[in-house]
Amino acid sequence: MAETVSWRPKAGEIPTSPGVYRFRDSSQRVLYVGKAKNLRARLSNYFQPLRSLHERTRRMVLSAASVEWTVVSNEFEALQLEFTWIKEFDPPFNVQFKDDKSYPYLAITLQDAVPRVLVTRNRKLAGARYFGPYTKVWAIRETVDQLLKPFPMRSCTDATYARAEQTGRPCLLGDIGKCAAPCVGRISKEDHKAIALDFASFMAGNDSRFVGELTKKMRAASAELDFESAARYRDQLAAMETALSKNAVMLADDVDTDFFGIAHDELAAAVQQFIVRGGRIRGVRSWVVDMELDLELGELVETVVHNAYEDDLVPPREIVVPVLPEDSAELERWLAGVRGKKVSLKTAQRGEKATLALTVATNAKNALVLYKTRRSGDFVARSQALADLQEALGMPDAPLRMECYDASHLGGTNIVASMVVFEDGLPRKDQYRRFSIPDSTDDTESIYQTLMRRLAHLDADDARDADAAASQLETADLGADAADDSAVAPPRRRFAYRPNLLIVDGGQPQVAAAKRALDDSGVTGIALCGIAKRLEELWLPDSDYPVILPRNSDALFMIQRIRDEAHRFAITYQRQRRSKDITSSLAEIPGLGPTRVRELLRHFGSVTRLRAAEVEAIAEVRGIGPTLAAQIHRRLRE
Template sequence: MADTVSYRPKAGEIPTQPGVYRFKDDKGRVLYVGKAKNLRARLSNYFAPLQNLHERTRRMVLSASGVEWTVVGTEFEALQLEFTWIKEFNPPFNVQFRDDKSYPYLAISLGDTVPRVLVTRNRSIKGARYFGPYTKVWAIRETVDLMLKAFPMRSCSDSTYKRAEQAGRPCLLGDIGKCAAPCVGRITKEEHKSIALDFASFMAGNDSKYIGDVGRKMKAAAAEQDYESAARYRDQLAALETALSKSTIVLGDDVDADIFGIAHDELAAAVQQFRVRGGRIRGVRSWVVDKELDLGLAELVETVVQNAYDDEVPPPRLVVVPELPEDAPELEQWLGSVRADRGSSGKVVLRVAQRGDLAALAQTVGTNAKNALILYKTRRSGDFVARSQALADIQEALGMPDAPLRMECYDVSHLSGTNIVASMVVFEDGLPRKDQYRRFSIPSSTDDTESIYQTLSRRLAYLADDAAIEPAPDPTTEPVTGTDLKKFSYRPNLLIVDGGQPQVAAAARALADAGVTGITLCGIAKRLEEIWLPDSDYPVILPRNSDALFLIQRIRDEAHRFAITYQRQRRSKDVNSQLVEIPGLGPARARELLRHFGSVTQLRAAEVTGIAEVKGIGPTLAQAIYEALRA
């Protein structure tokens, strides 16, 4: 493998100014868009030796055939241009949003001559003010019903309003006091619009002001013995207080903020957004993000915040995130411009909550995000209908005679060619069968394809068509504790290997050498998540958001996790055995060393004086440990 890709530009050709870059494939498709305050420094990270890149970054770099860049004046302009290009090109390696929910909002159509309050999922009503989103339709309808007692504005449809206007008789809502009936002239259209503006102001967080005003009016009317007006104000006050009691006070009355929580793994991220207005939670929104590259939390925050305000709702003055991105000042400037464009004044502050009630609420939002990620994965894997459809789609895509009711997936893990191990995970009916997982230790191998061949050869020995008796147990194959060894011989419908054409070819050779037939074989490559079949020049491309691809990704990731876990156990045993061989250092002190330094890497990097600081380790023993770890 070459150290880097052939299209790498010369270092002197890349400018050092801020800018935006695009990776493209050989057909001109934009694969990834990114920004940098120093283009040369940023792009050099992608053109490091391929073996040093994260596997997902390496996949993107290898999929591309060229890179282009555009220089801009400031980092803020780079942020704006990156956002525009991502929206325009929808690059597959940038974060993909999967917000399949259609949230209900409370909308007030202030752009109309006679404004109307309504519950809607339509976000494109011209001139409307939106509040929410709400998670339940019944909750927002209940809120509207209460609020109309305090702000009796129009809530009927256009046809109902015109019919009442022509007939000169209001509808039922006008008769029961939940509408001021501008349709029949009980109040002017200007007076009605004033009520609508008060309604919008109350929903925007100015609730304490209105409660105080209504309370004072009620007392003044009672003092003047205008008991009819006092009773009306009393009913309005009760309606306002009841509406407020539906939302919990979480912060001070003057706090308007959006609080984000993000939980993520290698493939997906769950986002929770709490909208706090006037110290109360006014709306909750959640969605899922698909990750193609390995992004840190700070990079996710930037993308999530940008997309959260890609609608008509202006950002508040305070946005709380779990971690600040590198270009937080530029992101604040961009949010401020969005806020100004949508008719709100004041700059936007982006920060991480450190202490107090705000930090406690941010922790709650983060917990909700973690639960949402677990629920997302559980629902996709636990839904029987989705699993059945996924198995049927895999059968059709791979041309299998039957649905893959039993699938086995294999992955290889090693550390610079040492401690080579492999894993076998089993899914039956789309669900993991952990009692049938296997772990393989591989004494020696030339590369990953040879390791795949060895692993499958040992597993297929139990399935050989001409095997008269079951082979003797393989001492380098480890079942999970408590496993029935006879289950190892169950025939799978589908064998999956983690890799592309070379790995699939090695697995096909193992099948042929073992004389096993009737089992479908495929590999899932980490380049564009394509599926490779033996002797095929073109991959099978499953829809990115399909349940079939999700199931194959899940079994691949489980095999990877299982292999990595075993490989780390082997490494830990190697270090422990090396430590306990040092005279005067027993198992207890070895554990204390690893606990103190936190990792084997930190222990190996430590100096003698640092090792001697560990409880129970003196200078002489520290010197012996130092020399043993470098022997």
């Protein structure tokens, strides 16, 4: 492999100033746009020896035919220009956003003479004030329906309003008290606009003021024996509280913050945005990011924040992110330009904001799992993935049954391995298997032992299939009566079917170990590959170069999912073994029965903490005295 590409510019030609660079292919299409504080230092990273580059970066550099740059005066201008060009050129190697949702907003047309409240997905209504976005239309409609009791403003269409003006008869909402009916003169347009402004103020987070005012009015009316008015205020107050109760998480009333949570792996990232106004969650937005090149979390945060506020969504005065990007000061300047006021970008360290940030992060993790599960579960996507795998691995047939193996241990102890099965691209958890390995030198030896044990059952399974098939033919020859009386073929034991493809978690060493197991077992006709986690590349036996699947292909998602499932299954079994080991060891101590063992594990929460505990800490456990604590401490150190 060549050291680097032939079209590399000379280092002396590249300025050391801040700027934006663009990689282009032979047809002048922009492949990637990036920014740098020092163009020479940044671009030199792309022109290192090709073998030392990350696989995806190497693919981008090899796809390009030239690089060009534009010098700017400072980092802030570089940030702005990068955002502009990414939006203009849509480069394939930059972060790609997938958000096929059109989120609903609550809008109040304050510029109109008679303002209207409506739920819409149109963000371009002139003079309207927007609240949201929200994830569910029905939820915001229910909120509006509740709030029309204390804020009876117009929610009808222009045609309905015009017809009511002509006929002098209000619509049903006017008759039931959910509209002040300015169309028929029950209230002036000025007073109606005041109601609309109060509605907007309530939605903006000033709800405590309105709740307090209504409470005072209700009590005053009750004191004056005006029970009809008091009942009306009571109903309005109940409607407000019902609307507020839809926001389960409550922060201080002055909190106007957007919280971002990001969960990512080598291929994709899921983003959650919680919109908090007036201390309450007013909206939730989520989307998925496909990553072509490897990005640090800080770089991903920068791109996510820009994407969130590029479509006229006004940022709040504070934004909480998982980590701060390197150029957070420039990003704050850009956000301030969008908002027209200062915006603070920060991370949540403690308190209620940190708690909510953790909730947002948890939602992002769940969203990523759901995205990958749905993508893998789609029939068309699964079929395409299996076909792509067949072509990429040079298999004669599609891998309808895949088995993936992973080994796990803790410091060379409690060595275990897992086997997970995917049939037709879906997991078959009833056919998962786990292996306990008594002794092994390393992961490659563990893989070899595991596959030798699994492959030993192939001949028995195949012979059982042949016997069952012969029995069915004989039964068919005897006729229907004999078929009714014949015994059903015995169910399969241990392993169900012969796999089309074996996958091991690892690179060339693990694949070589698996190939040795196939050869020693005399098994042929089964394809083999390994997946290296860092670069998500597939290794075939006796191959010096990996198979690179397209970054966002369904095939790579399926391979990644089966590898992650094997890893999860192995880790779970390994932890169970560790727990049993400590339980068995403790049970041998005189005076320490199952109840006290459970109490020890419950008190410390984990085996690791129990092993690290001193005698005094162990003696604090209920039912454990100093003498017994010393015995436990000594046994755990042996």
